[in-house]
Amino acid sequence: MSGDAVVVGGGLAGTLAVAALLGHVDSVTVIERDRYPEQPVFRKGVPQGRHLHVFLSGGQRALERLLPGAIAELEAAGAHRMEAPRDVLTRTPNGWHRRLHEGRHAVISCTRPLLDATVRAQLLAEAAGSGTRVEVLEAWEAVGLLGGADRVTGLRVRSRDTGHAERELPADLVVDASGRGSRAPRWLAELGRRAPREEVIDAGIGYSTQMFRPAEPLRTAVVLEPRPALPRGAAWSPVEGGNWLLTLAGVRGHHPPTDASEVPDFVASLDEPYLLDHLRTCEAVSPPYAYRDTANRRRDYHAQGGVPEGFLAVSDAACTFNPIYGQGMSVAMLSGLALRECVADGGLRRPGFAAMAQRAVARAGETAWLTAVGADRPYAAGADDTPPGxxxxxxxxxxxxxxxxxxxxxxxxxxxxxxxxxxxxxxxxxxxxxxxxxxxxxxxxxxxxxxxxxxxx
Ligand SMILES: Cc1cc2nc3c(=O)[nH]c(=O)nc-3n(C[C@H](O)[C@H](O)[C@H](O)COP(=O)(O)OP(=O)(O)OC[C@H]3O[C@@H](n4cnc5c(N)ncnc54)[C@H](O)[C@@H]3O)c2cc1C
Structure with missing residues (x-):
């Protein structure tokens, strides 16, 4: 074991990056802008946390390898486990999927705060016996990188408490897990490197999510996919505490309402009486919350010369997906696994580690990227009008x-x-x-x- 790592962002990807490094490095320091709440409730640093977050089986399998027992903890905390396609009723532009008991894939559904808090608790328990010293600096914010164009040697951080003290944290590896708002491109430019190039495919989808309590509990989720003739959709899924989340989605010109009184009309326009009838039996327990920044965006850190030694970007900080496909958290888990395999193979001080790990992380997200981009390209702004070959x-x-x-x-x-x-x-x-x-x-x-x-x- 050798080396010290600093992780920017103590969200899901940051937590998984720490899990990946446990037992392979001397210390990991996590810098988190927020203070973690006592209970699993929404926090500002994860603005998407009010929206429905389903957790796919690929991500679950990766999580179990990184933090064994985490899925059982989630279920014990009230998360729902639903078999697909048996319990996830899906209407596609080609009609409904049959309701077969296939037994290959389960989806976990709970609120994002519950998922984050459970995974974090599991990490802290695992860290205790790992031999790696883990320190979490809450209410500290990363403000820049240390080092030069070829090698990052640490992180500059600033306290968010009065006085705004600054510190420098030397590190062999800085992992950027600060999410879709990452400022690392600017920090790298300040060190004299080119900022990463971005590939953006934006279907212009808007979301709105509201929490409900149904009169009768159900064990199934309902997904209505957008179709070319009516590019609007919905996903309706149970979460812990007897509540349900309804996420509505629509491309430009079809954005769902943020006024609760307009939600039933939007649902009626989806032409699925079952969902509308069910909604009428429910009591709203939150207002609808909107989310608009839903583009697929990939920074080319994985390209030749894309990162200096000592720097790695993971999950949303490197690549975001249109959330309609429910992949981002699973990619965070798969990226964690990829990082662990790299660090286990020679440690993080070996020459070329950052570039190798960055490519491995990109491979971990490749399937998600190809499927999301393939589906969104026809709706994307500036889509190519030239006839296809x-x-x-x-x-x-x-x-x-x-x-x-x-x-x-x-x-x-x-x-x-x-x-x-x-x-x-x-x-x-x-x-x-x-x-x-x-x-x-x-x-x-x-x-x-x-x-x-x-x-x-
Ligand atoms: C509307 C919506 C719905 C979604 N639904 C799904 C779904 O159903 N299934 C799914 O798998 N994925 C879904 N996603 C994707 C998922 O939310 C993200 O992929 C996932 O949160 C990425 O985790 P992250 O840790 O990279 O980033 P985040 O969860 O955004 O965490 C970033 C962390 O970094 C901290 N931070 C930021 N800047 C700094 C700084 N300078 N210094 C210190 N700390 C900092 C923040 O406070 C935060 O804690 C959805 C996304 C959206 C927008």
């Missing part, structure tokens, strides 16, 4: 058929879920059995109405 037309034709088939074909559906739940790479969609069924069997839509019963039950 033959290869692109073939790809669109294939994935159009595959998505339709996935609603009802168990073989194609399983492959589709493996990829969208981040347990398999996109190449799984081209496996011979999947490709054969997609291409040869006739195209059929999914179910015409919501499947209220589980098949075979």
């Amino acid at each position: 033959a290869a692109e037309r073939l790809q669109t034709w294939y994935f159009g058929r595959l998505a339709a088939r996935a609603t009802h074909d168990p073989v194609v559906g399983a492959a589709f879920r493996d990829v969208t739940h981040l347990t398999a790479p996109p190449s799984r969609l081209l496996a011979p059995a999947v490709a054969l069924r997609t291409v040869v069997l006739p195209r059929r839509p999914g179910l015409a109405s919501i499947p209220l019963r589980v098949e075979g039950a």
Whole structure:
């Protein structure tokens, strides 16, 4: 074990980065701008924390490897575990998915504050016996990097308490886990490096989320995906404490309301009486909260020469996804696992560590990036108007058929879920059995109405 690390941001990705480093470094210091609340409640540093956050099976598996027992702790704290597609009723532009008991993927649903607090408690318990000294500086803010253009040697931090004292924290590795508002591009430019280039695909989706308490508890989630003719959608899922979160979404011109009195009309426009009827039996326990910054944005830290020695950006600080696909937290977990594999292989002081770890982190998010960007490109502002070439037309034709088939074909559906739940790479969609069924069997839509019963039950 050798080396000292500093992590900027004590959110989910920061917590997972610490978990990855435990037992491999002498010390980790976490800098968190907020003070953590006593109870799992919303905090300012995670503004998206009021919105529905579903946790996919790919992320769960990574979390269990980093912090064994964390999923059981989440369920014990009230998080719901739902099998997909059995308990996650999904209407796609091709109709409803069949309600099969597949037993491959479970989705965890709870509020974001509960998830963060549980994972953090698990980390602190794990840290105690790890041999790594973990210190968390709450109400301290990172304000710049130390070092030069080729090597980062630490972090400048400032207290948020009166007096605003400043400190310098030397480190072998600075991990930027400060989320989508990361200021690291500016800090790197101040050291004389080029700021990372950004690739942005923005479907212009707006969200609004409101919490409800239903008269009768249900164990299923409902997802209504946007479709080209009506680019509006909804996700409705149980969380702890007997409450439900309803997240509404719409592309530019269809942004959902932030006035509670307009929510039922927006839901009615989605043309799904089941959801509207259910909503009418519920009592609102919060106002609707809006969120608009939902672009897919990737900084090219993973490119050749993208990071100096001693600096690594993870999760939202490096790459954000349109949240409609529910991938960001799972990518934070997969990135943590990738970091652990790198640090276990020779330690963080080995030459070229940062670049190697940055590429590994980018690979951990690649499936999420490809699926989110592939789906959003047609809606993106400034989308290319030039007619697609033959290869692109073939790809669109294939994935159009595959998505339709996935609603009802168990073989194609399983492959589709493996990829969208981040347990398999996109190449799984081209496996011979999947490709054969997609291409040869006739195209059929999914179910015409919501499947209220589980098949075979
Ligand atoms: C509306 C919405 C819905 C979403 N739904 C889902 C979903 O269903 N499933 C899913 O998996 N993902 C979802 N996501 C994505 C998910 O929220 C993010 O991917 C995830 O929070 C990333 O974690 P993070 O730790 O990188 O960043 P954050 O959670 O944003 O944490 C950043 C932390 O850094 C701290 N910080 C920032 N700057 C500084 C500084 N200078 N100094 C010190 N501390 C600092 C902040 O206080 C905060 O604690 C959603 C996102 C949005 C916007």
